[in-house]
Amino acid sequence: MPHSGIADSLSDKEAYELLFDTIAQKADSENPFLVAIYTLGTHASFDSKDQIYGNGSDRLLNKFYDLDYQFGEFINKFNASSLSNDTIIIFTTDHATYADNDYVNSFPENIRYNTMLDQIPFLIYYKGITPETIDADGRNSLDFAPTVLDYLDISAPNYFLGESLFVQKQNNNTYDTVFEVEGKYLDTDGKNISELSDVKRDIIEKQVKKYFIAKTQSTKD
Numbered sequence: 001m002p003h004s005g006i007a008d009s010l011s012d013k014e015a016y017e018l019l020f021d022t023i024a025q026k027a028d029s030e031n032p033f034l035v036a037i038y039t040l041g042t043h044a045s046f047d048s049k050d051q052i053y054g055n056g057s058d059r060l061l062n063k064f065y066d067l068d069y070q071f072g073e074f075i076n077k078f079n080a081s082s083l084s085n086d087t088i089i090i091f092t093t094d095h096a097t098y099a100d101n102d103y104v105n106s107f108p109e110n111i112r113y114n115t116m117l118d119q120i121p122f123l124i125y126y127k128g129i130t131p132e133t134i135d136a137d138g139r140n141s142l143d144f145a146p147t148v149l150d151y152l153d154i155s156a157p158n159y160f161l162g163e164s165l166f167v168q169k170q171n172n173n174t175y176d177t178v179f180e181v182e183g184k185y186l187d188t189d190g191k192n193i194s195e196l197s198d199v200k201r202d203i204i205e206k207q208v209k210k211y212f213i214a215k216t217q218s219t220k221d
Contacts, residue, residue: 016039041070046059093120139162143165147165
C-alpha cells in the first residue's frame with residue numbers, strides 16, 4: 001500500500017494513525033508493551049502533505065504546524081479511549097532541527113552556535129498528569145533511558161552513562177553534557193555551548209574507551 005509521505009514514506013498523519021492502531025492492538029493482550037515510532041514529516045527539506053501554516057508558503061512552518069496538528073489529533077483520540085487509563089506517552093526526538101536555508105529564512109534572528117545542536121523536547125504524559133517543567137541544565141539524551149526507568153520505578157544493573165533528570169545535577173558526570181559532531185567536541189554544561197578544552201577532550205576520550213572495553217569484557221563473561 002503506497003504512503004503519502006516523501007519517497008513513499010509515512011506522512012505524520014499516517015504515522016500517528018498507525019501508532020494508535022498498533023497500541024490498540026497491543027492493549028488487547030494482558031502483557032505490558034512498549035511501542036515506538038519514528039516520524040519523518042519534519043525532516044530537513046520536507047513540506048507538509050496535509051495541514052499547512054497560513055497560506056502555505058513557508059514549508060518549514062508547514063511541516064511543524066502539521067506535526068503539532070497530527071500529534072494533537074492523536075492525543076485527543078488517545079485520551080478519549082480506554083488506552084489512556086494505563087498507558088504513558090513519551091515524546092522526544094533524536095536531534096534538533098538542522099539550521100538549513102529554510103530555517104534561516106523562517107527564523108533569521110535565531111542565531112545558532114552549532115547548526116546541529118540545540119534544545120530538543122522530552123515529554124512524559126499520561127491522562128491527568130500535573131504539568132511540571134524540569135530544567136535539564138544542559139544535559140543530553142544519555143539521560144533519557146535512566147529518566148524513564150526512574151519514572152517507572154525500575155532499577156537494575158546497567159551500562160548507562162547518563163543519569164535520571166529527576167535527580168539534581170551533581171556535576172560529577174563527564175558525559176551527559178558533551179556533544180560530538182564532525183570531530184568537534186562541544187560542552188553544554190549550564191545550557192551554554194562551548195568547545196571542550198584539549199585536556200577535557202583527552203579525558204573524555206580515554207574514559208569512553210575504558211567504558212567500551214569494560215562493557216565488551218563484561219558481555220563476553
